Amino acid sequence: MxxxxxxxxxxxxxxxxxxxxxxxxxxxxxxxxxxFGFLSARRLEAPHWFRAARVFIDIYVRIFRSVxxxxxxxLLYFGVSAAMNLSISMTAAVVLAxxxxxxxxxxxxxxxxxxxxxxxxxxxxxxxxLGIFSRMRYVEARPTFAVALPSMVGQWVVTIKDTSxxxxxxxxxxxxxxxxxxxxxxxxxxxxLVLGVTYFLINRGVALLGSVLEKRISRSxxxxxxxxxxx
Amino acid sequence: MSEMLKTPxxxxxxxxxxxxSVVAVNGVDLEVFESQTVAIIGPSGSGKSTVIRTINGLESxxxxxxxxxxxxxxxxxxxxxxxxxxxxxxxxxxxxxPYMSALDNITLAPRRRQGVSRLxxxxxxxxxxxxxxxxxxxxxxxxxxSGGQQQRVAIARGxxxxxxxxxxxxxxxxxxxxxxxxxxxxxxxLAHDGVTxxxxxxxxxxxxxxxxxIVFMDAGVVVEQGDGDSLLRNPQHKRTIRFLSSLNASSFD
Amino acid sequence: xxxxSILIPYFRDFVQALGLTLALSLSGFAISSVLAxxxxxxxxxxxxxLRRLTWLYVEVLRNIPVxxxxxxxxxxxxxxxxxxxxxxxxxxxxxxxxTAYLVEIYRGGLNSIPQGRYEAAAALNLNSFTLWTRIxxxxxxxxxxxxxxxxxxxxxxxxxxxxxxxxxxxxGLAYMVGASTFRYxxxxxxxxxxxxxxxQVINFCWGKLGAQIIARNTSRRL
Ligand SMILES: Nc1ncnc2c1ncn2[C@@H]1O[C@H](COP(=O)(O)OP(=O)(O)O)[C@@H](O)[C@H]1O
Ligand SMILES: [Mg+2]
Numbered sequence: 001m002x003x004x005x006x007x008x009x010x011x012x013x014x015x016x017x018x019x020x021x022x023x024x025x026x027x028x029x030x031x032x033x034x035x036f037g038f039l040s041a042r043r044l045e046a047p048h049w050f051r052a053a054r055v056f057i058d059i060y061v062r063i064f065r066s067v068x069x070x071x072x073x074x075l076l077y078f079g080v081s082a083a084m085n086l087s088i089s090m091t092a093a094v095v096l097a098x099x100x101x102x103x104x105x106x107x108x109x110x111x112x113x114x115x116x117x118x119x120x121x122x123x124x125x126x127x128x129x130l131g132i133f134s135r136m137r138y139v140e141a142r143p144t145f146a147v148a149l150p151s152m153v154g155q156w157v158v159t160i161k162d163t164s165x166x167x168x169x170x171x172x173x174x175x176x177x178x179x180x181x182x183x184x185x186x187x188x189x190x191x192x193l194v195l196g197v198t199y200f201l202i203n204r205g206v207a208l209l210g211s212v213l214e215k216r217i218s219r220s221x222x223x224x225x226x227x228x229x230x231x
Numbered sequence: 232m233s234e235m236l237k238t239p240x241x242x243x244x245x246x247x248x249x250x251x252s253v254v255a256v257n258g259v260d261l262e263v264f265e266s267q268t269v270a271i272i273g274p275s276g277s278g279k280s281t282v283i284r285t286i287n288g289l290e291s292x293x294x295x296x297x298x299x300x301x302x303x304x305x306x307x308x309x310x311x312x313x314x315x316x317x318x319x320x321x322x323x324x325x326x327x328x329p330y331m332s333a334l335d336n337i338t339l340a341p342r343r344r345q346g347v348s349r350l351x352x353x354x355x356x357x358x359x360x361x362x363x364x365x366x367x368x369x370x371x372x373x374x375x376x377s378g379g380q381q382q383r384v385a386i387a388r389g390x391x392x393x394x395x396x397x398x399x400x401x402x403x404x405x406x407x408x409x410x411x412x413x414x415x416x417x418x419x420x421l422a423h424d425g426v427t428x429x430x431x432x433x434x435x436x437x438x439x440x441x442x443x444x445i446v447f448m449d450a451g452v453v454v455e456q457g458d459g460d461s462l463l464r465n466p467q468h469k470r471t472i473r474f475l476s477s478l479n480a481s482s483f484d
Numbered sequence: 485x486x487x488x489s490i491l492i493p494y495f496r497d498f499v500q501a502l503g504l505t506l507a508l509s510l511s512g513f514a515i516s517s518v519l520a521x522x523x524x525x526x527x528x529x530x531x532x533x534l535r536r537l538t539w540l541y542v543e544v545l546r547n548i549p550v551x552x553x554x555x556x557x558x559x560x561x562x563x564x565x566x567x568x569x570x571x572x573x574x575x576x577x578x579x580x581x582x583t584a585y586l587v588e589i590y591r592g593g594l595n596s597i598p599q600g601r602y603e604a605a606a607a608l609n610l611n612s613f614t615l616w617t618r619i620x621x622x623x624x625x626x627x628x629x630x631x632x633x634x635x636x637x638x639x640x641x642x643x644x645x646x647x648x649x650x651x652x653x654x655x656g657l658a659y660m661v662g663a664s665t666f667r668y669x670x671x672x673x674x675x676x677x678x679x680x681x682x683x684q685v686i687n688f689c690w691g692k693l694g695a696q697i698i699a700r701n702t703s704r705r706l
Contacts, residue, residue, distance in 0.1 A: 062680075062684070063680055065637070065683070066637070066641075066679055066680040066682075066683035066684065067641075067676045067679050067680060068640075068641040068642075068645075068655065069641070070644045070645060070647070070648075070655060071644055071655055071672060071675055071676050071679065074655070074658070074659065074662075074672045075668075075669070075672035075673060075676055078662060078668035079662075079668040079669035079670075079671075079672045079673065082666060082669050083485070083486060083670075084669075157546070157547065161547075161548065161549040161550070164549035164551045164552065165549075165551060165645070167551070167648070168647070175549065175551060175552065179555075182559070188559050188560045188563055189560050189563065192552060192556050192559075192560055195552055196544070196548045196552055196556075199547060199548045199549060199552065200544060200547045204543075204547060
């Protein structure tokens with residue numbers, strides 16, 4: 001049997017893939033969440049078509065919060081290619097599945113954030129004649145993210161952890177390679193320890209990044225010099 | 232006199248507003264002419280806020296007619312947009328945007344809604360800040376301002392779009408007593424400068440000194456309307472008398 | 485083109501697999517509810533070592549994939565003589581994972597109670613039993629209730645990972661049926677719909693149960 005050390009480079013490459021999958025899925029899930037969350041929040045003087053969008057978004061959220069991401073991956077990777085004669089890459093299946101799954105949770109986070117913006121802010125915006133998109137950008141965005149950021153970061157961590165499910169369809173990433181190394185070396189405990197520490201460090205890093213972002217947002221209600229808000 | 236020949240800036244005819252089965256406003260008539268200040272007084276729940284909020288479409292009305300600067304509020308989006316272009320509003324709770332400096336609060340609508348350049352909007356904003364006695368406060372965030380200062384920024388924000396009429400809904404009710412006069416002082420100056428204003432207030436001294444006309448509302452209707460002398464010193468209706476004595480209005484004798 | 489009728493012969497297998505999915509997720513949830521309640525005093529203890537150890541447990545379990553926990557239980561534990569069936573391993577892994585989340589959910593519930601409540605209770609001279617059973621726990625439960633429900637749903641979704649150690653719950657069965665019929669799309673879509681239905685039913689029941697609990701708590705006489 002070979003030694004675990006021999007697999008260092010392979011494993012590091014796999015970690016890079018894990019990070020790449022995570023970044024793509026986090027961007028996807030966050031984008032879905034921001035767009036759907038802002039569109040579907042209940043608020044004063046929203047345009048009528050927002051209500052139609054909310055019906056659709058509610059259904060989306062209900063569905064995709066309820067399907068295990070692993071099943072989504074199987075459905076997209078094995079199912080779609082079998083049924084539609086259209087081959088979808090493993091990576092695409094993983095990123096799409098995680099985007100849809102996490103996007104549903106992020107939509108709820110953002111929606112709750114928007115809905116927590118005090119009513120008076122919307123009234124003031126309306127009285128000033130601001131359109132809905134100006135209102136989102138200048139009035140709602142910052143308080144929304146200030147409120148939603150902790151749970152958004154929580155979902156980023158979920159996303160990173162769930163990239164491990166990609167091993168279920170054989171995508172090369174940290175967990176897949178860890179299983180390979182375990183088979184080749186028989187060093188079960190050591191391999192899993194390394195894998196665990198890897199995920200732990202990545203996720204703590206993301207959490208740290210999150211708390212830096214949180215501080216920056218909350219500081220900007222009382223920064224001595226202004227500008228930023230309207231640039 | 233000549234006032235009667237002009238068309239009013241704001242005109243309400245038989246305005247009705249219901250919340251479910253509650254009739255909050257039950258047929259209110261009101262005319263406000265250019266450069267006039269009209270004060271609305273009355274007990275809590277009498278419909279003062281509702282009336283003032285129908286004027287810029289924050290509440291839709293269920294009956295009657297509202298015309299602001301020639302635009303009839305017919306429930307259409309365009310009529311609401313046009314009216315809000317001509318109406319500034321100041322709220323009891325200030326409602327400043329907490330993530331923006333005082334100056335950004337003031338320049339937001341001119342820049343984003345009226346397409347004024349940043350340079351022009353900020354120059355005008357600085358003038359307005361000076362006018363409300365807050366020169367040098369442009370970079371402060373609302374959390375770094377006292378209630379009275381916040382409300383004066385809110386007044387400047389309302390004026391920034393150069394409205395034809397300013398609405399005030401109990402602008403001093405959320406303030407500590409010692410800063411109430413700062414805000415009322417600014418409003419007095421505005422009245423003096425000829426800004427058209429509709430002010431819901433419990434400050435009878437202010438109303439007596441500044442308002443061309445005082446409207447007393449109770450239970451969703453205008454009970455009595457007159458100038459400071461007639462309405463405060465010589466009220467005709469029982470309900471007015473009762474309300475004024477409850478506010479201990481003896482100081483007007 | 486799509487042909488769901490190929491699934492009909494497997495109907496009984498699906499019912500069984502559904503049973504296993506429910507068994508895995510509900511036991512995982514039940515065990516972790518209890519474990520979390522046992523860990524909570526340690527997590528909030530004034531004894532630093534207890535607090536730090538539970539903190540470490542929570543942090544580790546929340547920052548590594550459940551899948552890894554599952555692999556540790558199924559592949560690594562046997563090396564030190566603890567060998568389990570795949571379904572047992574799934575329940576154990578789910579429980580460990582869910583416990584970490586529930587401890588924090590419980591703690592959040594308790595922390596959300598305003599200080600004034602303690603002061604009011606002290607002013608009324610309530611003993612600590614009454615304080616906890618009549619004031620703190622009901623109030624904390626009410627705040628934490630929706631999050632606890634979400635954790636139950638997380639257990640259902642998490643049980644699907646058992647396929648990767650060869651358990652025959654819903655996802656595992658779908659995988660096998662897909663492989664033998666080559667009708668992956670129909671099978672996984674069907675299973676996805678089954679999960680959606682399970683979660684909707686759970687959400688509905690959890691909501692009803694919560695309304696009952698709150699009603700009882702608020703109308704109960706002393
Ligand atoms: N959004 C609302 N929904 C239901 N009833 C309301 C609402 N706003 C005001 N009302 C009712 O309308 C009446 C008038 O309220 P308001 O105009 O706020 O009175 P005021 O400003 O004179 O205190 C009150 O009876 C109040 O309860
Ligand atoms: Mg009012």
